[in-house]
Amino acid sequence: MLGLFGSLNLGTRALQTQQLGVEVAGQNLANINNPAYARQKVALQTAPTLPTLIGPLGTGVEAIAIRQIRNAILDSQILNELGVGGYWNAQQSALQTGQAILGEQVDRQAQGLNKSSAVDQAGTVTGLAAELTGLFNAFRAVAAQPASLPERQVLVHQAQSLATRFNQIAGRLDDLTSQLNQSLQTDVTNVNQLLADIARLNDQIVNAELPLGGIANDLRDTRQQKLEELAKLLPVQTTLAPNGTVTVSLQGVTLVSDRNVLEQIETYDPGNGRLLLRTTGSATPLDPGSGSLAGTIQVRDGALAALRTDLDTLAAALITEVNNLHRTGYSLDGQTGTDFFTGTDARTIAVQPDLLADPARVQASNQPGAPGNNTIALALAELADQPIAALNNRTFSESYSQTVANLGLALRTANSQIADHQQVLNLLQGQRESISGVSLDEEMTDLVRFQKAYEASARFITTIDELLDTVLSLKR
Amino acid sequence: MRVTSNTFPETLIQQLQLLSTRQNRLQTQTATGQRIQNPEDDPAAIQRILGLHTETAAARQYRANLDNLSERANVAFDALKALKKISDRAGELATLADDTRSDQELQTYATEVTQLIQQAVQILNQKHRGAYLFAGTRTDQPPFALTTDPDGRVTAVTYQGNAEVAAAPIDTGLNLAIDIPGANNTGTGPRGLVSDSRTGADFFAHLIDLQNRLLTGDTQGIANTVRPALLRDEEHLLTHIGNQSALIARIQTASDLAGKRILSLDQAVSREADADLAETLVRLNQVQTAYQAALQSGATILRLSLLDYLR
Numbered sequence: 001m002l003g004l005f006g007s008l009n010l011g012t013r014a015l016q017t018q019q020l021g022v023e024v025a026g027q028n029l030a031n032i033n034n035p036a037y038a039r040q041k042v043a044l045q046t047a048p049t050l051p052t053l054i055g056p057l058g059t060g061v062e063a064i065a066i067r068q069i070r071n072a073i074l075d076s077q078i079l080n081e082l083g084v085g086g087y088w089n090a091q092q093s094a095l096q097t098g099q100a101i102l103g104e105q106v107d108r109q110a111q112g113l114n115k116s117s118a119v120d121q122a123g124t125v126t127g128l129a130a131e132l133t134g135l136f137n138a139f140r141a142v143a144a145q146p147a148s149l150p151e152r153q154v155l156v157h158q159a160q161s162l163a164t165r166f167n168q169i170a171g172r173l174d175d176l177t178s179q180l181n182q183s184l185q186t187d188v189t190n191v192n193q194l195l196a197d198i199a200r201l202n203d204q205i206v207n208a209e210l211p212l213g214g215i216a217n218d219l220r221d222t223r224q225q226k227l228e229e230l231a232k233l234l235p236v237q238t239t240l241a242p243n244g245t246v247t248v249s250l251q252g253v254t255l256v257s258d259r260n261v262l263e264q265i266e267t268y269d270p271g272n273g274r275l276l277l278r279t280t281g282s283a284t285p286l287d288p289g290s291g292s293l294a295g296t297i298q299v300r301d302g303a304l305a306a307l308r309t310d311l312d313t314l315a316a317a318l319i320t321e322v323n324n325l326h327r328t329g330y331s332l333d334g335q336t337g338t339d340f341f342t343g344t345d346a347r348t349i350a351v352q353p354d355l356l357a358d359p360a361r362v363q364a365s366n367q368p369g370a371p372g373n374n375t376i377a378l379a380l381a382e383l384a385d386q387p388i389a390a391l392n393n394r395t396f397s398e399s400y401s402q403t404v405a406n407l408g409l410a411l412r413t414a415n416s417q418i419a420d421h422q423q424v425l426n427l428l429q430g431q432r433e434s435i436s437g438v439s440l441d442e443e444m445t446d447l448v449r450f451q452k453a454y455e456a457s458a459r460f461i462t463t464i465d466e467l468l469d470t471v472l473s474l475k476r
Numbered sequence: 477m478r479v480t481s482n483t484f485p486e487t488l489i490q491q492l493q494l495l496s497t498r499q500n501r502l503q504t505q506t507a508t509g510q511r512i513q514n515p516e517d518d519p520a521a522i523q524r525i526l527g528l529h530t531e532t533a534a535a536r537q538y539r540a541n542l543d544n545l546s547e548r549a550n551v552a553f554d555a556l557k558a559l560k561k562i563s564d565r566a567g568e569l570a571t572l573a574d575d576t577r578s579d580q581e582l583q584t585y586a587t588e589v590t591q592l593i594q595q596a597v598q599i600l601n602q603k604h605r606g607a608y609l610f611a612g613t614r615t616d617q618p619p620f621a622l623t624t625d626p627d628g629r630v631t632a633v634t635y636q637g638n639a640e641v642a643a644a645p646i647d648t649g650l651n652l653a654i655d656i657p658g659a660n661n662t663g664t665g666p667r668g669l670v671s672d673s674r675t676g677a678d679f680f681a682h683l684i685d686l687q688n689r690l691l692t693g694d695t696q697g698i699a700n701t702v703r704p705a706l707l708r709d710e711e712h713l714l715t716h717i718g719n720q721s722a723l724i725a726r727i728q729t730a731s732d733l734a735g736k737r738i739l740s741l742d743q744a745v746s747r748e749a750d751a752d753l754a755e756t757l758v759r760l761n762q763v764q765t766a767y768q769a770a771l772q773s774g775a776t777i778l779r780l781s782l783l784d785y786l787r
Contacts, residue, residue, distance in 0.1 A: 095516075102515075104522070105513055106512060106525055108508075108509065109508065133530050137534065140537045140538070143541075143645050143651075144545065144644035147615045148605060148606065149606075370613035371614070372613035372614065372642050372655070373613035374613075374644070385649065397530040398527065401522075401523045404522060404526060405523035408518075408519030409519040411515065430486075434483065437482050437483065438482070
């Protein structure tokens with residue numbers, strides 16, 4: 001027998017336990033919109049029983065733990081998937097910028113410019129392709145009327161427009177590369193900050209959990225959030241140590257262990273201006289393979305670098321081929337030996353200033369004193385349809401459209417990868433939400449449940465009180 | 477599956493975002509009438525469109541070149557017709573100048589021949605758009621120079637142009653030369669207009685000969701030498717006129733072909749790039765309906781909770 005006072009204690013414990021239930025429900029409700037939060041549950045257990053002659057006698061209820069409902073496997077799957085997302089998102093945004101820089105768009109409604117100028121433009125495509133075609137059309141127009149100044153005027157301006165377009169695209173791509181370098185540096189700063197945060201949280205978790213036992217749920221939630229932020233940037237591996245700390249490593253290098261950051265990440269210039277990553281304790285470059293840092297490096301040194309090289313090759317081939325022919329020709333005033341283009345690549349290509357100043361100096365004839373001779377102009381016009389060795393035996397237009405298609409393909413791949421990734425991430429997050437998310441209905445029901453139990457326990461105490469009164473009144 | 481309070485809003489946001497993206501894409505397609513705009517939309521199609529565009533632009537330029545050539549060929553044809561009239565009159569005069577004519581009459585004929593030579597030089601020295609028509613490729617100077625004696629009689633007409641003609645590009649790998657050099661006595665290349673060593677034509681020399689023989693009253697010489705020579709010149713000229721008519725017809729055909737080609741290339745681009753408007757609009761309608769349904773059902777579900785029923 002517990003006795004009346006023992007029962008009073010049982011009632012008190014019950015009251016405390018139900019109150020804890022209400023408090024946890026309140027905590028859950030308060031954090032319903034906190035994305036890092038995993039719902040908590042009070043674990044109840046019957047209090048130790050007392051052995052009696054008629055069998056063990058219960059002493060009520062006690063709360064043994066406030067547990068977090070989390071699935072560690074799902075958490076680690078989400079970490080991986082966030083890395084994939086970071087990788088492709090970094091590529092997508094850089095490639096979209098690249099596509100905008102290239103400016104190749106189909107605009108079929110821009111037609112109708114037929115016969116508006118000496119050189120005919122189709123007006124369905126904007127960008128370098130149209131300028132390139134425009135240049136060869138201008139050569140064709142000069143070939144048809146070699147002595148005519150207006151055609152030559154159009155030619156040099158069309159060539160200038162093409163050269164400017166090359167310069168602009170190359171300049172903007174170079175700017176994009178340096179922006180990507182800057183974003184690498186910013187991301188690396190964030191990585192190091194997150195590593196420091198995780199080490200600090202490890203420390204706090206140990207401090208909170210060791211003296212009293214139990215689990216520091218809310219600190220662990222915050223740490224998980226930091227780990228997820230880190231996973232978007234770098235594909236780190238995490239292992240949970242028995243003392244509650246998490247060990248963070250990257251490709252076998254331990255970055256955070258126990259309460260300390262062992263290695264940080266830093267950027268360095270291997271000599272070509274394209275920043276790479278390494279840990280502070282090692283000179284070997286890191287190749288993370290996933291995460292936005294890897295995505296940025298991959299897109300900068302992959303698709304965008306290829307685009308930049310292709311443009312340089314195209315510009316160089318154009319300069320060489322046009323100059324080789326033009327140099328042998330004669331201008332309207334009998335001069336010869338002048339180059340048509342100056343410069344060596346996409347960034348430096350320009351029309352010879354003399355020609356811009358005086359289009360009569362375009363060398364369209366192959367003999368002096370024959371203004372009606374169009375041999376050179378004709379050969380220049382025919383360059384449009386000739387396979388060029390420097391461009392893998394493709395014509396200028398074919399080579400450029402291949403370049404555009406390559407960029408489009410890279411962006412399309414990134415788009416579809418992101419769509420896939422989003423599906424997987426949504427699924428995983430849905431699963432996690434289903435396990436760890438707070439349900440308003442459940443919590444409200446719990447609230448009612450604990451409230452009613454509290455009321456019942458209070459009534460129990462009142463009953464015991466009345467019993468005590470009865471006992472005390474016996475002696476009156 | 478356990479559904480929590482945030483499951484609904486999260487799912488709703490995802491669905492609305494997906495539907496908004498689709499609406500945006502379909503709306504752009506409807507507004508532009510195009511299935512693709514950027515390389516990412518369909519890289520292979522963009523590559524083909526760029527190729528087709530290059531071909532279209534080139535075809536348009538070829539057509540513009542043909543328009544130019546046609547204009548020049550017509551101007552040259554008019555000149556040839558005018559030259560033919562001069563040749564006809566010279567032949568008449570050579571026939572009229574027989575023994576029955578007085579010296580006075582012959583002198584008058586001679587003056588007319590002088591005038592005819594000057595007129596012919598004037599016709600052959602005409603410019604079109606700033607370039608001499610019959611100077612070969614030396615288009616910056618008059619092809620024929622006239623030399624006269626103090627009495628105003630023509631002593632010589634010299635050709636200052638060359639025997640070379642420029643061919644203009646009218647299609648991929650196809651160039652067309654339409655010009656006629658004023659004279660070509662090199663024995664190769666295009667036929668000269670008034671003088672060519674291969675046919676023996678030398679219109680000006682024969683006209684000057686006629687003028688001189690009329691002045692000296694050598695009617696016998698005119699009948700025996702000049703008349704046959706002028707006949708050969710006329711035949712030579714007729715050949716040129718025939719060629720030029722054929723050339724003009726050819727330019728016209730090529731221009732029509734280029735027009736048709738531009739049209740078919742445009743249709744090819746249309747097949748690659750254009751959206752099927754009916755299909756796009758139907759799909760846009762579907763997506764809009766789904767969007768409205770998602771909003772409405774979402775709003776209803778989000779409003780409800782157990783709180784509404786607890787007191």
